[in-house]
Amino acid sequence: MHQEKNMLRLAAVGDLHCARSSKGELRNLFLQAAEAADVLLLCGDLTDYGTAEEAHVLAEELAPARIPVIAVLGNHDVESGKQDEVQRILTDAGVHVLDGEACVIHGVGFAGVKGFAGGFGRRALGPWGEGVIKDFVNEAIREALKLESALAKLRTTQRVAVMHYSPIEGTVLGEPLEIYAFLGSSRLEDPLIRYPVNAVFHGHAHRGCPEGQTVNKTPVYNVAKPLLQRTWPDQPPFRLVEIPRSEPTAL
Numbered sequence: 001m002h003q004e005k006n007m008l009r010l011a012a013v014g015d016l017h018c019a020r021s022s023k024g025e026l027r028n029l030f031l032q033a034a035e036a037a038d039v040l041l042l043c044g045d046l047t048d049y050g051t052a053e054e055a056h057v058l059a060e061e062l063a064p065a066r067i068p069v070i071a072v073l074g075n076h077d078v079e080s081g082k083q084d085e086v087q088r089i090l091t092d093a094g095v096h097v098l099d100g101e102a103c104v105i106h107g108v109g110f111a112g113v114k115g116f117a118g119g120f121g122r123r124a125l126g127p128w129g130e131g132v133i134k135d136f137v138n139e140a141i142r143e144a145l146k147l148e149s150a151l152a153k154l155r156t157t158q159r160v161a162v163m164h165y166s167p168i169e170g171t172v173l174g175e176p177l178e179i180y181a182f183l184g185s186s187r188l189e190d191p192l193i194r195y196p197v198n199a200v201f202h203g204h205a206h207r208g209c210p211e212g213q214t215v216n217k218t219p220v221y222n223v224a225k226p227l228l229q230r231t232w233p234d235q236p237p238f239r240l241v242e243i244p245r246s247e248p249t250a251l
Helices: 027-036 052-062 083-092 131-153 177-182 186-194 225-231
Strands: 007-013 039-043 069-072 101-105 108-113 159-163 199-202 211-213 219-222 239-244
Touching: 007 027, 007 199, 027 039, 027 052, 039 159, 039 199, 052 083, 069 108, 069 159, 101 131, 108 131, 131 159, 131 186, 199 239, 219 239
Parallel strands: 007 039, 039 069, 108 159, 159 199, 199 219
Antiparallel strands: 007 239, 101 108, 211 219
8 A cells, every 4th residue: 555545546558569579578667567556557559469479478577566457458459350369368367458348446437448540629530431431430439439438337536548549639749740640539538528537548659748638627648658768768667647546426
C-alpha cells in the first residue's frame, strides 16, 4: 500500500512491442512500475507482430509484477490475426485485457478499447463514397460504441479510459501532419464527453505530445514508450498518475 490510501496510483505505458528476443528486457520496467504504483496500465502494441510466442514472452516478463494489470490491444497485436490467442495468453497470466469491457479495481472503474483511426475534428474522414471508405469509418464508429458501452456499465464515481489510438489531436502533435488521420479519431472523444472520466491513457503516437485535454478538460496522456523515453530519459518509461479511490455507487 502506498502513502496516500485515498489515492490510487496508476503506472501507464504503451507500445512495448515485445518480441521473441525481449526476454529479460521488460522485467525491470514492470518491477519498477509495481513498486511505484497500485495498478499497471498497458496501452496497446503489447507485442511486435501479434504472435502467441511474443505474448508468452510478455506474460513471463510481467510475472514478477505483483499488482493488477489492465491492458488493451493495439494495431501490432492484430497484425498476425492471432489477437484472440494473444488475449487468451495474457488473460491466463492474470492480465485484464479489455476490448469494450470494464472492470473495477480498488473502487476505480476502468473501460478499455483498442480504438481506431479516422482523424480529428473537421478533418475527420466521413462515411461517404467508396465502400472501403465507409468500412474504414464504420470501424472507428464501432470502436467508439464499444468504449461508450464499457463506460456506461461502470457505476463508480471515479473512472479511467484506456485505449491505443488517441481520442484527441493534442497528443499527436509532433507527428508528421500527413499521418494524423491514422493516429486516432475524434469519435473516441464523444463517449468521454457523455460519460466523463478522470483520465485517459493511450499510446500509438511515438513522436506525439505527452499530454493534452478533451473538450471537457479531461487530461489525456500519451504513454507510448518511445515518447516517454525521449521526453524523460532519466526516468523509467511509464507515466505515474494518481486517481482518487471511490466506492461503487448504487444503481
